[in-house]
Amino acid sequence: MTEPLNIAVLSIHSSPIGTLGTGDTGGMSIYLLELVRALAERGHKIDIFTRVLVRGDAPLIEYGSRIRIIQLQVPGTENLVKNKLFGYLPDYQREIDKFCQQQHASYHIVHSNYWLSAVVGDSLQSTWGCPHLITFHTLARFKMAARQDHVENPLRVEEESRLLARCDGVMVATATERDQLATLAESAKTPVHLVPLGVDFDRFKPLPDAVEKVTRSRRRPPVILFVGRFDPMKGVDTAVKALALLDEEIEPELHLVGGDSPESEAEVRLVSLVDDLGLQGRVRFNGSVDHQRMPEMYRQADIVVVPSYYESFGLVVLEALASGIPAAVTPTGIAVETIIPDLNGYFAAIGDSRSLARAMTDALALARHQDPFLIRRSVQSYDWSRVADLVFSVYSGALLRSETC
Template sequence: MERWPGGEVMRIAVISAHTSPLARPGGNKAGGLNVYVLELARQLVARGCNVDIFSRATQRDMPEITQIGPGLRAIHLRAGPARNLSPESVHKRLDAFTDAVAAFAAHEDATYDLIHSHYWLSGLVGEQLKARWQIPHVTMFHTLGEIKNRASLSEHETDLRIDSESRIIAGADRVICATEAERTLIRRLYHAEAGKVSVIPLGVDLERFRPADQEAARHALGLNGERIILFVGRLEPLKGIDILINAAATLESDVDCSVLIVGGDESSRVQVDRLRGIARSRGIEDRVAFVGAVDHDKLPLYYNAADICVVPSHYESFGLVAVEAMASGVPVVASRVGGLMGTIKDGETGYLIPWLCPEPFAERIELLLDNEPLRRNLGEAAREAVGRYRWENVAAAVLSVYESLTNPTPQLAAAGS
C-alpha cells in the first residue's frame, strides 16, 4: 500500500455529476465511464488513497452516503428533481450541485488534495471546486462533443457542451485521455497545451474477464447451441447497432446464428422499437434478442457464451467493450474509428472495418462463423494482447499524474473554505 512521504493519505474528490458509479452499465446514462470511475477508485484505495465519488441523486430513496469499502464512498447529493435528466437540464443544476458538494465537505470538515472529474458536466463542477478549494483539478472527458459531431451526422452536440469543454481544458491542471489518437484530436480541435494532456488507457479486470467454458456459460444463460454474435453497450445511434442487424441479415453462412444485444433500460424503448423494426423488415426478428442491461459482474458470462463480439460504433474514444471481449478470448469485429484502432490489431487480434456499412461487417462475421480455428486463434492472440490494460498499470499511471500535481508534503486545503 502506497503512501505519500510522512505517511500522509492522499484524499481524492471524484466528480461524476450526471451518473452514479453504482448505476448498471448499459443503461441510458451508464456505460464504460461508470465502470472506469468505480474500478479506478477501488485501485486507488488499494494504493493508500481515500476516495469520495460525488454524483447527483436521481432517486428519492437513494442514500446520501454508500460505503463501498474502506476508504471509498459514493455520495449522492440532491440538486434538482431526483430523476434522470438530460445533460442540458443537469447543466442548469450544476451550481446547486457544486454548492451541495462544498457543503457536504464543510459539514464533515473534510479536506481533499485533488479533484478528478469525469465528463464535461463534471468538469465544470471541478473547475468551480478548484477555485474554492485551491487544489489541482484533473479531468477526463471520455467523449468530446466536437469529436462526436464529426464522427456521425446523427450527432448534434450543443455549442454549450463544446464551449464548456474548451473552458475546462484551458483551466484544468491535467487532461487524461485514453489514446494517442484522442490526444491528437484534443490538441487540434480544442487547442490544448501539449504538456497538459496525458495518455492513460482504460483498464480491464483480467481475472473477471477471462476465457471460460462456452457451453457452461450458455447453459447458465439458457442459450441453445446456435452461434452467438454479441453486442454490448448503450442503445444509441452512435453505437451503430443498425449496422450489425443489417449485416446479420445479409449473412450467407450455413451456420445458424443469433444476435444478442446486451444493453438498454426503460429509457431505451424508442431505440429498441426502432431496431426491432429494422430486424423485422429484414426478416430476422426471431434471430435478434434484446437482453437489456446486465450487472457488470454477470457480463463475463455473455462474453464467454459468444462466438464473436461486434462493435460497429461510429466513434469510440477507447472501446472498453472490445477490450473486455478480447480479455475473454472472443474475437472482435469493430469499426476502424477512434480508440478501437489502437486496441485491435487488424487480422491478428480481430478485424477493423473501415466502412460503416453492413456488407464488410457481414463478410468478416461470416468468415469467423465458418472457421472455428480462426476464431480460436484470434481469440487467443486477443487475450495475450490486452495485458497492457491491466488495472494495476492504469491506476499506477493515474496516481503518478496526481503526485506530479500535488506537493509531496501538502498543506491540505480546507474543503469548506
C-alpha cells in the first residue's frame, strides 16, 4: 500500500506536548512527536488523541502540516494520575466519537500507545472496522519481574493479555522485549514487530573536535548526567549511592534532569539521600528541562548514567551516544543492543551501586580519550526516517491482512 493514510494515534494518559520528566510524561512523548513528524513528511495525516492536562487548553492544536493534536476534555480527570484513569476510558472514547462525527473524520489505522489507550483503541476498532496496532511501551508483568517490590494492578495484567490477543499487531522497541513477548504472542497468534525508536541526528551531535577538546579540558569537575523521571524503576537512587563511592580525587558532579517539583515525595527522598551521604554541592537538581535544550545538556556532560531496573527502550542512551557521550548503564532496553565496552560505554549490574560506580569510573576514563564521533557512529542506524518506514510497513501489512480476512 503506497497511498497516504489517515492515522489515529492514541495517547490517552500522557500528552505528547506535556512537560518531560514529570509524572506520566517521558520518552513516549518524544517517540510520538518524532514518529508522527516523520510520517507526515511522507504525506500521511495523523490525529493524536490525548487528554487535557490543564483546564481551558485548546481542544485542537494544528501541530505542523498534516498533524493535529486533539485534547479530550473529560471533567475531573485533568490532575488524575494514570492509575486512576481506567474508569474514565469510556468517556474518552465518547469524546473521540463525538470529534469524528463533528469533523467527518475516518481512519485507516488506530495506533494505541500504552495499555490504557489500547483499551480505547480496542473499542474503536470494533466501531470503525480498521486494524488496531499497539505499542505498549511498558508491560506490567515485565516491570514486576524487574523489581520484586514493584506491584501492578491485576486489572492491568489482565487487560494487557486480553488486548494482546485481540489486536492486529504489537510493535516492540527491542529484541529483548520481542523475545519476552514471543510465547504470549504466539499463543494469541498476534504478530510482533520489532520497531526501534530513533534519534534526531541533526540536533543531537558532538561539538566540533577542536571546541570539544577545549570545552572538556576546562570542565572541572567532571559531569555525570541522569535524565528521566524520579521513578523507582529508573534507579536514580543507585546513581546517587554510586557517586558517593567514586574516587575522591575525581569528585564528579551528578546532574539530575527530571522530577515533578522540589516538593514531590520522590525528590524529597532523593534530597534526603544526598544529605545522608554528604553529597551536598555534588548533586544538582535541574528539574524538568525542555527537550529542545537537551542537546546542550548532553554536550555539557562527560558521561550519561542510565541505572534503570527496567526499560522498554531507553531513549536517553541513543541521545547520549548520538551526542558523542559515553554511557554507564544497566543491561536494560536498547542499551543491550548498542553499548559496546571500550567503545561507547560500560555495563553495571542492576541495583548495584558498587558495580555502577565502576562503570561510571570506566566511562569517565573513556570520555577523556575517545573520539566522540566514533561513539556517534555506533548508533547511526537509529534515525527517525528509518523508524517511520518500518512503522508504515507494519501499518501496510495490517491493512493487507484485514482486506484478505
